[in-house]
Amino acid sequence: MAGGRVARTRIVVMAIVALGFVSPATVRAASGYTNRQGVDACDDPSSGDLTALYSGTPFWDFGYYLGGAEAKAVGCAPWTASTLATARSIGWGFTPIWDDLQAPTSCGPVINGVRHDFAARMSSSTTTAYNEGVASANAALAAMGAAGFGSADTVWLDIEGYDRTQQACANAVDAYVNGWSAAAGVDSGVYGSASGSGVSDWAHIAHPPFAVWIADVGVNLNTVWNDSHVSNSSWVTDQRMHQYRTSQHAVVVSMPHGYDVSCLNTWADQGSNLDDETAESAEVNSPTGDASCYGTAQ
Amino acid sequence: MRRLLIAAIALAAAAGACTAPISGVGARPAESTDPAAVTSASASPRQATASGRGVADFAAAGAEAWALTDSGLFATSTAGASWVAITPAGLDLTRTLAIGVHGLSGWLVASAGDGTRLLALTTHDGGVSWTTHALPGSSPDGFASVAVDAVDDTTVWVSVRSPLSAAENVGYGLRSLDGGATWTAVTLPSGEPVSFRTPRDGWQVGGAVNQSLSRTVDGGATWTPVRVTVPATDAARRVGYSDPVFFGSSGVLPVFLWTLGGGPLLVALYTTESDGDAWALASVETAARDGSSTPVAVIGPRAWLVKTDSGLLSTADAAGAASVAATGLPLPAVGMLTATGTTVWALGGSSSCTVAKTDCTAQSWLDRSTDGGVTWASAGP
Numbered sequence: 220m221a222g223g224r225v226a227r228t229r230i231v232v233m234a235i236v237a238l239g240f241v242s243p244a245t246v247r248a249a250s251g252y253t254n255r256q257g258v259d260a261c262d263d264p265s266s267g268d269l270t271a272l273y274s275g276t277p278f279w280d281f282g283y284y285l286g287g288a289e290a291k292a293v294g295c296a297p298w299t300a301s302t303l304a305t306a307r308s309i310g311w312g313f314t315p316i317w318d319d320l321q322a323p324t325s326c327g328p329v330i331n332g333v334r335h336d337f338a339a340r341m342s343s344s345t346t347t348a349y350n351e352g353v354a355s356a357n358a359a360l361a362a363m364g365a366a367g368f369g370s371a372d373t374v375w376l377d378i379e380g381y382d383r384t385q386q387a388c389a390n391a392v393d394a395y396v397n398g399w400s401a402a403a404g405v406d407s408g409v410y411g412s413a414s415g416s417g418v419s420d421w422a423h424i425a426h427p428p429f430a431v432w433i434a435d436v437g438v439n440l441n442t443v444w445n446d447s448h449v450s451n452s453s454w455v456t457d458q459r460m461h462q463y464r465t466s467q468h469a470v471v472v473s474m475p476h477g478y479d480v481s482c483l484n485t486w487a488d489q490g491s492n493l494d495d496e497t498a499e500s501a502e503v504n505s506p507t508g509d510a511s512c513y514g515t516a517q
Numbered sequence: 518m519r520r521l522l523i524a525a526i527a528l529a530a531a532a533g534a535c536t537a538p539i540s541g542v543g544a545r546p547a548e549s550t551d552p553a554a555v556t557s558a559s560a561s562p563r564q565a566t567a568s569g570r571g572v573a574d575f576a577a578a579g580a581e582a583w584a585l586t587d588s589g590l591f592a593t594s595t596a597g598a599s600w601v602a603i604t605p606a607g608l609d610l611t612r613t614l615a616i617g618v619h620g621l622s623g624w625l626v627a628s629a630g631d632g633t634r635l636l637a638l639t640t641h642d643g644g645v646s647w648t649t650h651a652l653p654g655s656s657p658d659g660f661a662s663v664a665v666d667a668v669d670d671t672t673v674w675v676s677v678r679s680p681l682s683a684a685e686n687v688g689y690g691l692r693s694l695d696g697g698a699t700w701t702a703v704t705l706p707s708g709e710p711v712s713f714r715t716p717r718d719g720w721q722v723g724g725a726v727n728q729s730l731s732r733t734v735d736g737g738a739t740w741t742p743v744r745v746t747v748p749a750t751d752a753a754r755r756v757g758y759s760d761p762v763f764f765g766s767s768g769v770l771p772v773f774l775w776t777l778g779g780g781p782l783l784v785a786l787y788t789t790e791s792d793g794d795a796w797a798l799a800s801v802e803t804a805a806r807d808g809s810s811t812p813v814a815v816i817g818p819r820a821w822l823v824k825t826d827s828g829l830l831s832t833a834d835a836a837g838a839a840s841v842a843a844t845g846l847p848l849p850a851v852g853m854l855t856a857t858g859t860t861v862w863a864l865g866g867s868s869s870c871t872v873a874k875t876d877c878t879a880q881s882w883l884d885r886s887t888d889g890g891v892t893w894a895s896a897g898p
Contacts, residue, residue, distance in 0.1 A: 261683040261725040263777050265809040275868035277877050284684065293725045295684045296755075299778030318684050330679050331654045331689040331702050379681050380658065410682065415658055436680050437632055437659050465680045466662040470852035470866025470881050473810035475727050475757065479683055514875050 250369050252457045252502075253487050253494040255279040256441065256512045257314060258478040259462070261295040266305045271471045272478065273309050277514025279494070280312040280487055282479075285374065286362050287319035287355070292338035303366060312489035314432075314460070314481075315366070315374050316410065317359040320351055320395065322381030326388035328415060337379065343387060345394035352398025360403060372488050375408040375432055380415020393420050401426040408432060408485070410462075413448035422453040430458040430485050436465050441516035443484040444506035456503050459484050464517055482512035572881045572897060575864060576618045577857040578667065581643075583618045584883060584898045590616065590625065592644050596860040597885045597896030603644025617665030617673065624665050624673055624697055626652070632659045637675065639697035652691050652700050656680070661688075664710035671696045672716040674737075678708025684725050692737060706731040706740050712760035714768070718792060722758045727773075730758040732793065745772055745787050745796050754783070759813070766792045767818030774801075775808045782808045784823050788835055799835040814854035814861050814890075822861060822890045824851055829890050845893035846884055861886045863893065 258272065259282025272278060284295035295318060298306075306313075321327070321337035328335055341348045359374045368374075376399050382388050400407040400421075410432035411418045421427055431454050439445050443459035464480035472478070484504070494513075502508060574585035584591045589604035590613075605625065612627040614635070621643040629636045635652040652675065661680040667673050671694060678688040688708020691700045694716075705711065707723030714720070717736045720743075723729040731740040747756060757773040767790050774783040782805040787796040804811040804825045814822040819835035828848060830838040850865040866881035885896035 259683060263726075263808075265782075265805065265807040266779065267805070267807045267809040275870050275877060275879075277870065277874050279874065290684055293684050293686075294728050295725050296777055301778045305779075316682075318682070328679075328681070328687075330656070330687060331677075333689065333704050335687050337685075377682055377684065379685055412658055412681070434680070434682070435658070436661070465683070466678060469868065469879060470864060471850065471868060473805075473852065475810055476683065476686075476725070513873075514870075514877060 249491065249493050250372050250486065250488045251493055253280070253312070253483050253485065253489055254509050254512055255483055255494055256514055256517070257282060257312070257460075257481050257483050257487075258467075259283070259314065259316065259481065260474055260476065260478040261290075261293075262474040262476060263296055263298060263302065264474055266309075268472050268474055269302075269306050269309050269311065272469070272474075273311060275471075276469075277512075277517070278480070279310070279489065279492065280314050280483060281306060282314040282316050282375065282481070285315040285317055285359065285366065287317045287359070287377070288339035289321050289337055289377070289379075290316075290318035293318075297362075297366075300366075307490050310490050310492050312487055312492070313368070313372075314408075314483070314487055315363060315368065315372075316377050317355065317362070317374050318377040319355040319359070321379050322388055323348075323391050326381045326385060326391070328380045329382055334382070341391060341395050343391050345390050348391045348394040349398035349401075352395040352400075353402040354398075355395075356399045356402035356407065360406060363406070368488055371405065371486070373406055373408040373430055373486055374403065375410045376403075376428075378409055378411040378416045380412035383415065383417055389417055389420065392417065393424050396421050396428065397424045397426050400424075400428045403429075405429050408460075410434065410460075413446050418449050419453070422450070430454060430460070432460040432462060432481065434462040434465075436463055439463065441482045441514075442506070442511045443482055444510070451506060455505065457485055457509070467517065480517045484509050484512070571879070572864065572883050574613075574616050575855075575862065575883060576616045576623075576665070576667070577855065577860075577862065578619045579858060581618050581620055581623075582857065582862070583616050583623060585610075585613060585616050585625075586898060590644070591898035592618075592623075593896075593898070594643075596858070596887065597862070597883070600898035601644075602898075603640070605638050605640075605644075605647040608638070614660065614663040615665045615675070617667035619667035619669055622667065622670045622696065624667060624675075626663050626665055626675055628660065633657055635660070635663065635675070635677070635691075637673075637693075637697055637700065641670070641696060648697075650697060650700065653702050654689070654691070661708065666711050666713055666719075668713040668716055668719075672713070673697055674711045674713065674719075675700075676705060676709065676711050676721070686723055686725055690737060703737045705737070710760070711737075714761075714763040714792065720761055720793070722760060726755070727757040727759070728755065743793075745770065745785075746798070747772075747774065747785065748798065748801065751783060751785075751801075757810075761789075761793055762815035763793070764818045766790060768793055769799075769815040769818065769821060770796055771813040771815070771821070773810060779808050781806050782811060784811065784813060786813075786821060786823075786835070788819065790818075800832070800838060802830055802838055812851065812854040812863075814856040816856045816859075816861065816889065820889075822854060822856075824848065824854060831890055833889075841890050843886075843890055843893060846886075846890075859887055859889075861890050862896065 257280030320341035323343040413435035832838040870877035
């Protein structure tokens with residue numbers, strides 16, 4: 220239940236990860252609650268970029284594209300085991316993104332008067348869209364396991380902004396998210412534009428996502444609260460992230476498209492560097508609790 | 518026109534009142550050879566140039582170049598030897614998104630109102646006076662990135678990337694054919710910057726990882742995908758395009774080739790003698806062993822500089838690139854290279870934090886070389 224206290228208890232998972240060439244003795248994957256800043260990007264970063272973006276920045280977690288039909292169509296390739304191991308060895312934690320079916324045909328966003336339908340689209344039938352959401356969740360959980368993530372780690376479904384002037388479009392997307400969350404349970408996270416994806420809708424569906432990643436750039440920097448489109452009374456128990464910058468560039472990082480920046484107040488794989496939040500139980504928060512993420516807003 | 522979008526220009530969004538109409542009138546002051554004396558710089562964590570200013574955006578065409586810093590907009594007509602402040606009066610730097618320059622004409626794009634609309638500030642006298650025009654359209658969720666391509670004194674493009682996720686490269690263009698007085702929305706293949714050789718012949722990189730390249734020959738009305746033939750030995754690699762650079766009908770197209778999960782980045786340099794109608798592979802250079810993207814400066818129709826792990830590679834005849842013993846350039850910190858005329862510009866930077874990744878600051882700087890990349894000196898305003 221999105222608006223209630225934590226729906227389940229998660230246990231900090233310490234696991235030895237043996238991936239690629241990194242010594243398993245030095246790389247431990249740990250998950251828990253965090254209140255740090257992170258980035259996300261479509262790029263397959265080099266080891267140099269992973270180091271440059273971690274060192275000298277307030278960023279701890281990397282949202283990378285784990286898979287999904289839309290990710291494949293647009294060219295966001297999943298990281299290799301080698302890249303994951305390298306990132307872990309540097310200290311990165313992860314918020315894996317599952318970029319699968321998007322809004323139905325003729326429901327894509329209208330940008331400056333032109334509709335942009337997505338490459339991979341869900342059915343306009345709510346029944347079918349629900350089942351597609353279930354299937355997407357099952358595929359994502361399998362991919363999470365294959366990538367070495369813990370059974371309690373959140374996987375984030377990417378729901379891009381769509382044409383919300385058409386109720387039929389909203390119904391299909393909400394049904395898809397409902398199916399996703401029903402199947403993924405406590406692992407269900409959903410990313411979406413605060414206004415364009417209808418994040419607030421998801422607090423009222425039968426199976427709300429356990430956590431939401433709210434994209435609303437340039438406002439409420441470095442906090443997960445006070446978004447004008449998402450009530451502070453929903454997803455209150457360490458169940459939010461807020462993407463507040465997109466397409467950021469740093470001279471020392473060669474990723475052509477830069478990276479997006481988010482404030483995390485949620486459960487996440489944290490690599491080998493646990494946030495002290497991890498020692499806490501899930502908290503019922505408000506804008507005065509975990510008011511902002513560590514480090515200055517970017 | 519060459520442009521470097523550098524970094525960390527905060528998207529100006531909802532906060533704050535509407536920017537007041539911006540205009541600056543008065544004689545352009547003489548350029549100062551002492552960068553620190555151009556104007557007083559406010560304290561800023563990004564300060565890093567010789568004068569203490571962090572460079573946020575840079576655009577150059579011919580001898581004229583503009584640098585947007587954390588303390589204002591500066592122009593040089595001496596290839597960086599001296600700079601003059603040309604900041605429009607009343608400009609809110611936190612709302613400034615992109616700049617472009619062509620001779621004494623230049624354009625600066627900033628967000629307006631609640632961050633859902635754009636303004637274009639135009640000068641045709643080197644920054645002495647400015648006029649402001651509202652750009653058509655709006656974006657309810659703001660703008661992911663904005664770029665300016667100043668084709669000539671009258672033709673200007675603004676490209677806008679919409680703030681969808683990193684996977685979706687969607688946007689649109691705004692074109693002026695009268696120097697910035699009026700603007701028209703134009704559909705573009707992606708939200709990336711455009712690069713026009715002439716008012717009708719333009720190029721745009723696209724895709725989530727720059728895997729596509731499109732061309733228009735009718736001023737942006739229609740766009741056609743362009744692909745180059747990758748060497749058979751590299752056919753399995755991923756391909757990333759960058760904008761071609763033209764010198765009349767001749768041009769150079771740098772193409773990046775890499776593999777997922779690591780391995781070296783190759784820079785394939787293609788040349789054309791036919792306005793870009795056909796491209797021929799001239800050389801392939803190994804740039805970064807770990808696959809990091811790398812800057813390339815195209816100096817002439819058969820001349821370029823490529824940054825590698827060990828230094829700069831240079832060629833003047835489209836083949837046989839040789840190492841350059843660059844002096845005065847902290848190469849590992851160089852993130853971007855570009856050339857205008859005989860001047861090569863390098864943008865570099867670094868970042869650091871105090872304990873536990875807090876109080877993090879970024880620094881950036883601008884260097885220049887006028888001898889093909891051999892000797893470098895600070896060029897920051």
